[in-house]
Amino acid sequence: MGASSTSERLTTALQVNKRVCGWNLTTLRFPLVSRSARRNSPGVRKSYREVIDVSWGDPHRAGVKPLSFVRQVLAACLYPQLMDGDKLMVDVKQRAQRLLKTCAGGSVGSYSDAAGIPQIIQSVSEYILRRDGGIPCHPENIYITPGSQWALTVTNILKVLVNSEASPRTGVLIPVPCHSTTIVSLTALGAVAVPYYLSEERGWALEVETLQQALDSAKGVCNPVALYIINPGNPAGYVQSRKCIQEVIHFAAEKKLFLLADEVYQDCVYGKESEFVSYKRALAEIGAPLSDTVELASFHTASKGLMGECGLRTGYVELVNLDPAVMKYINNLFSTNSCPVLGQVALDVMVNPPQPGDPSYPLYLKVRHFLFTITTGDANSLRGAFAFPRVFLPPKAIEKAKEAGLQPDTFYCMRLLEEAGVLFSPGTEYGQMEGTYHISFCIMTPTDTMEEILKRLSTFHKQFMREFA
Numbered sequence: 356m357g358a359s360s361t362s363e364r365l366t367t368a369l370q371v372n373k374r375v376c377g378w379n380l381t382t383l384r385f386p387l388v389s390r391s392a393r394r395n396s397p398g399v400r401k402s403y404r405e406v407i408d409v410s411w412g413d414p415h416r417a418g419v420k421p422l423s424f425v426r427q428v429l430a431a432c433l434y435p436q437l438m439d440g441d442k443l444m445v446d447v448k449q450r451a452q453r454l455l456k457t458c459a460g461g462s463v464g465s466y467s468d469a470a471g472i473p474q475i476i477q478s479v480s481e482y483i484l485r486r487d488g489g490i491p492c493h494p495e496n497i498y499i500t501p502g503s504q505w506a507l508t509v510t511n512i513l514k515v516l517v518n519s520e521a522s523p524r525t526g527v528l529i530p531v532p533c534h535s536t537t538i539v540s541l542t543a544l545g546a547v548a549v550p551y552y553l554s555e556e557r558g559w560a561l562e563v564e565t566l567q568q569a570l571d572s573a574k575g576v577c578n579p580v581a582l583y584i585i586n587p588g589n590p591a592g593y594v595q596s597r598k599c600i601q602e603v604i605h606f607a608a609e610k611k612l613f614l615l616a617d618e619v620y621q622d623c624v625y626g627k628e629s630e631f632v633s634y635k636r637a638l639a640e641i642g643a644p645l646s647d648t649v650e651l652a653s654f655h656t657a658s659k660g661l662m663g664e665c666g667l668r669t670g671y672v673e674l675v676n677l678d679p680a681v682m683k684y685i686n687n688l689f690s691t692n693s694c695p696v697l698g699q700v701a702l703d704v705m706v707n708p709p710q711p712g713d714p715s716y717p718l719y720l721k722v723r724h725f726l727f728t729i730t731t732g733d734a735n736s737l738r739g740a741f742a743f744p745r746v747f748l749p750p751k752a753i754e755k756a757k758e759a760g761l762q763p764d765t766f767y768c769m770r771l772l773e774e775a776g777v778l779f780s781p782g783t784e785y786g787q788m789e790g791t792y793h794i795s796f797c798i799m800t801p802t803d804t805m806e807e808i809l810k811r812l813s814t815f816h817k818q819f820m821r822e823f824a
Contacts, residue, residue, distance in 0.1 A: 403776035407808055410780040412589065412620075412740060414663035414799040422722055424715045425662065425704045428454070432463050432700050444714040454700050463697050469690035471499025471671070475703045479671050482706030487636040496674045496682075499702060501694040509583075509615060510540050511688045512652050512672070515681060516580050516613055519545030526577030528569050528612070530561070532590055532743060532785030532793070537583070547577040550786060559591035559743065563602045570610065581613040582606075587620040587631065590741040590785055590795040594629040600637040608649050616653040619670070622661040623740040623799065635675055651675040657698065657705045660740070661723065663799065669698025740799050743782070746792045752823035764792040767819070775815040777808055 409417050424447065431437050431451035438448045457474040459465035470476060476494045483492040500511075517525040526547045529537055533550075541548045551569035553559040566582070573579050584603065586595045595603075607614050616634040624631045635653055639646050656670030674682065709716040748763050756766030764781035771794075772778050782793025798805070 402774070403811065406772065406776045406778055407804060407811075408778040409796040409798075409800060409808065410778045411665075412659055412797050412799075413665045414797065415665065417797060417800040418804045419663060419799060419801060420722070421664065422662065422704075422719065424709055424719050425664065425701055427715075428704055429697065429700055432697070446709060446713045446715050450704070454703060458696055463700065465696065467693060467696050467699060469693050470497070470686070471694055472696070472699050475499065475699045476671075478703050478707050483633075483635070483673060487633055487639070490636055490639045492673065496677075497671055498674075498685075498689045499669065499671050499694045499699055500689065501668050501692055501698065509617075509652075509654065510544065511685065511692075512613075512615065512674075513541070513544055513546065513581070514688060515685060517544045517546045521578065523575070524577045526573050526579035527615075528566060528579055528582045530583070530585055530588070532559075532782065532787060532795075533583075533585065534589060535784050547573070549573045549577065549579055552788065553588070553591055553593065555745065555788070555791075559588055559593040561593070561595060561599060561603065563599075563606050566603070566606055579610075579612065581615055583615045583617065584634065585617045586634070587618075587624060587740065589617075589620060590743045590780070592741045592743065592798075594624050594631060597630075597632045597637055597640075600632055600634060601641055604634070604638055604641060604645060604649060608645050614649065614651040616651060618653055619656045619659040620740045621655065635673065638675070648676060650677055657701045662701065662705050664698075664701050667695075667698040667701050669694055669702050671702065740797060741795060742798050743785070743793055743795050746782075746794055748792055749820065749823040752819070755823065762792075764794060767792070768794060770819060771812070771815055774818070775811040777811050777815075 407417070415421060427443055427447045428450050431443060431447060432454055435451070435455065437443060438451060443451075454475075455461050455463070457472045458467070471479075473494070476497050476499060479497050479499070480492045480494040483497075484490070513527070517527075519525075524545060524547050526549045527541055528549045528551055529541070531550045531552045538548050549569050549572065551561075551565045554562050554565070561584070570579060582603070584595075586600070587593065604614070606612075614634060618631075618633060621631045621633070633653060634651055638649055638651060651674070653673050653675070654670060658665045658668055658670060674685065677685070709719040746764060746767060748767060752766065753763045756763040759766060761769065762781060762783040764783055768779050768781045780795040782791070782795060785793075785795060787793055796808075800808070
């Protein structure tokens with residue numbers, strides 16, 4: 356298919372998604388990010404010292420300090436001479452030495468196998484086995500991957516599922532709200548994003564009834580083949596219950612949908628009544644025949660969650676119940692994107708952190724305990740890594756936004772940045788019910804930073820509402 360037809364297909368799909376579920380991919384956060392950089396420039400007059408950017412799932416950008424054990428192992432692997440002295444704990448040296456032995460030539464500057472370093476894949480497999488209570492995990496079904504989940508990992512799986520020449524086109528059910536890169540990646544492949552709405556009234560819960568409504572809306576438009584789930588949610592932060600997950604699995608089995616489970620925030624679960632249960636575990640607990648037939652790809656990463664090593668760009672995908680012939684084809688796809696070795700080192704630390712009795716464990720436990728302190732109220736109301744509150748904007752503010760050629764919540768975020776030095780993402784970037792407006796921000800920040808954010812937000816909001824009353 357030529358470039359012009361691909362461009363036309365992408366443009367048409369984006370217009371459809373904007374009309375159906377409120378995504379506006381022409382006014383995303385990028386102008387806000389650019390403006391944020393200018394606001395932080397020396398010499399710019401402002402009432403605050405610096406911009407606080409919590410628009411990304413990037414805790415280090417927001418001031419969270421990296422786990423010291425991770426950085427020490429990385430440093431030792433990069434510069435082995437550090438292990439000659441006494442500045443590093445014994446277990447740090449042992450980990451670095453073990454990892455270097457897995458690298459070709461004993462160097463993190465070498466290439467690794469296409470699927471990842473075998474010993475690190477084995478570590479990931481053992482981690483999944485422990486996480487899921489002993490449910491078998493086979494290393495040959497795991498691929499360590501570079502880059503973002505949608506840009507590389509999920510896209511590789513969808514290349515097997517999506518036929519860009521098919522009529523009707525291939526469809527993928529995706530949640531609303533959901534990150535805009537999902538839409539861009541899908542449409543670039545020639546697929547159609549079929550939105551299903553999470554229930555804001557129930558704290559952004561996923562209700563199976565909405566999945567059926569999404570399928571009904573796709574009739575005559577596309578042929579849905581996959582269901583994309585984000586658990587814990589991004590940006591809404593909802594954590595699915597075991598019962599909900601099993602209902603979704605039954606639905607996927609009945610409708611013959613491939614399950615794509617984005618579980619990258621599984622370590623960021625707050626609240627006494629919330630518990631992360633993986634889709635693989637829930638599927639196994641249902642039992643045969645579903646546990647042997649439902650096709651599933653689950654994703655995790657060291658770039659998000661507790662580790663927050665966004666710059667290292669590494670994660671993994673585990674594939675369940677795929678046909679061997681399909682697995683062979685997927686292996687060829689992933690062989691073109693070998694993951695950087697340094698990222699794999701971080702992934703090994705994520706799945707196999709210091710344990711009780713290890714010299715580094717006391718410090719690791721202390722840092723982990725204080726890493727993501729929630730200062731925004733009752734922890735039970737914030738169960739994931741993000742907040743996605745609704746903003747009720749006055750009619751005058753909505754009209755002013757339209758005059759400026761902006762979505763109302765983008766206008767709100769623009770003013771918040773300019774006047775208070777806080778960078779949030781507008782809800783329009785993620786999709787939302789027509790007539791509703793939201794803001795999104797990452798809550799994985801140090802206590803003092805979150806207190807400053809809430810102080811600035813409160814002052815700004817009061818002034819904004821008075822201005823447009």
